[in-house]
Amino acid sequence: MCKIFFFLSLFVAINFSSVLGQQDKPIALALHGGAGNILPESIDKASEKAYLSKLEEALDAGYSVLEAGGSSLDAVVTAIYILEQSPLFNAGIGSVLNADGKCELDASIMNGNNLAAGAVAGVRRVKSPIAAARAVMERSSHVMLSGEGAELFAASQKLEMVENDYFYTEKRKESLKKVKEKEKENDDNEGRGRLNESNNYKFGTVGVVALDKNGDLAAGTSTGGMTNKRFGRIGDSPIIGAGTYADNQTCAVSSTGHGEFFIRAVVAYRIAALMEYKGLSLQEAADEVIHKKLKNMGGEGGIIAIDKEGNISLTFNTSAMFRAYRNHKGKKEILIFGE
Numbered sequence: 001m002c003k004i005f006f007f008l009s010l011f012v013a014i015n016f017s018s019v020l021g022q023q024d025k026p027i028a029l030a031l032h033g034g035a036g037n038i039l040p041e042s043i044d045k046a047s048e049k050a051y052l053s054k055l056e057e058a059l060d061a062g063y064s065v066l067e068a069g070g071s072s073l074d075a076v077v078t079a080i081y082i083l084e085q086s087p088l089f090n091a092g093i094g095s096v097l098n099a100d101g102k103c104e105l106d107a108s109i110m111n112g113n114n115l116a117a118g119a120v121a122g123v124r125r126v127k128s129p130i131a132a133a134r135a136v137m138e139r140s141s142h143v144m145l146s147g148e149g150a151e152l153f154a155a156s157q158k159l160e161m162v163e164n165d166y167f168y169t170e171k172r173k174e175s176l177k178k179v180k181e182k183e184k185e186n187d188d189n190e191g192r193g194r195l196n197e198s199n200n201y202k203f204g205t206v207g208v209v210a211l212d213k214n215g216d217l218a219a220g221t222s223t224g225g226m227t228n229k230r231f232g233r234i235g236d237s238p239i240i241g242a243g244t245y246a247d248n249q250t251c252a253v254s255s256t257g258h259g260e261f262f263i264r265a266v267v268a269y270r271i272a273a274l275m276e277y278k279g280l281s282l283q284e285a286a287d288e289v290i291h292k293k294l295k296n297m298g299g300e301g302g303i304i305a306i307d308k309e310g311n312i313s314l315t316f317n318t319s320a321m322f323r324a325y326r327n328h329k330g331k332k333e334i335l336i337f338g339e
Helices: 002-024 045-067 072-084 129-139 147-156 170-185 259-265 267-278 282-297
Strands: 028-037 105-111 116-123 144-146 201-203 206-211 217-223 244-246 251-257 301-307 312-316 320-326 332-337
Touching: 028 045, 028 072, 028 251, 028 301, 028 312, 045 072, 045 206, 045 320, 045 332, 072 105, 072 129, 072 206, 072 217, 105 129, 105 244, 116 129, 116 147, 129 147, 129 217, 144 147, 206 251, 206 301, 217 244, 217 251, 244 267, 251 259, 251 267, 251 282, 259 267, 259 282, 267 282, 267 301, 282 301, 282 312, 301 320, 312 320
Parallel strands: 116 144
Antiparallel strands: 028 201, 028 206, 028 320, 105 116, 105 217, 206 217, 244 251, 251 301, 301 312, 320 332
C-alpha cells in the first residue's frame, strides 16, 4: 500500500511539475506592417491613429491565441488575416497593382518545430494568401505553388475565392498612375519605375512571428508586392529563407523591404545562421544583417524576429517601420517611427 501511494505521489508530482514548467515557458508575438522612408509630417493624425489601431487589433488577436494555449502557427495566421483584410497595408485588400492593373499576391509561413513551410506566389483570386500558404504546408507535398496552380489548389482545399477587384482600392490605382507617369518621364521601358525611389514611401508588406507555450516558433509574411511589377515578378515574401524563416533552435523572422535585396542576402535565414553557427544573440544577428550586410548592398527595409527564449528584435534601416509586439512579461508597444 505504501509503495502504491509513493508511486502515485511521484506521478502526481512529476505531472504537476510538468504543468508548472509549461506555464513558465514564455510566449511572445511581434508583427510589422511595412517599413520605409516616411516623414512623420506626411502622416496626418487620423491616419496615424488608424494604423496604430489596426496594428494593435492584430497584435491582441494573435496574442490571445497564445494566451489560450494555442499554437504559434494559429497566432501568426490569425494576426496576418486581420492585416490582410485592412486596406491600410499592401497585403490582401489594399494590395498594390501590377503593370496590368491587377493585384498579384504572395505569402509564406514556416513552422519552427519541424521546419515545414508553405508558400503561394502570384495569386489573384485567393481571399487570404496566408491561409493558402498554410494549406500548402499542411495539405500538400510541396513548399511553394504559384499562379493558376496555386489557385486551383486553394479552391480544392475549400479556401474562399474572390474576384481580383475585391483587393482594389482607389489609393492603389492612383499610385499605379503616378508610377506609370514617372516611367514615361524617365523613358523607362524595363519596368524599373517604382514609388520607393521617392523620399516618402512605405513597403506595406505584413508579417508576424510568434512563440507559443510549447516553445514552438512560427513566422508568416503576406504582400501584394511592388507597384507596377511586371513579367511575373516575385519578391522575397513567399521565399523561405529570404522573407520568412523559423527554427525552434534559433528564431523566427519576417522581412519587409525591397525584395530583390532580401532575396540576394537571404536575410531571414542569415539571421538564424549567425545565431546557430557564430553564437550571436538575436539582436546582434539582426544588426549585422540589416545595418551592415543589407545596407552595404543598397537594400532598405527591416525585420521582426523572436528567439526561442522570447527575446524580440524589431530592426530596420529606414526611417520608419510599422510594428508592434507583446512579450511574455506583458510589455506591449505599437510604433511607427524611431528604432
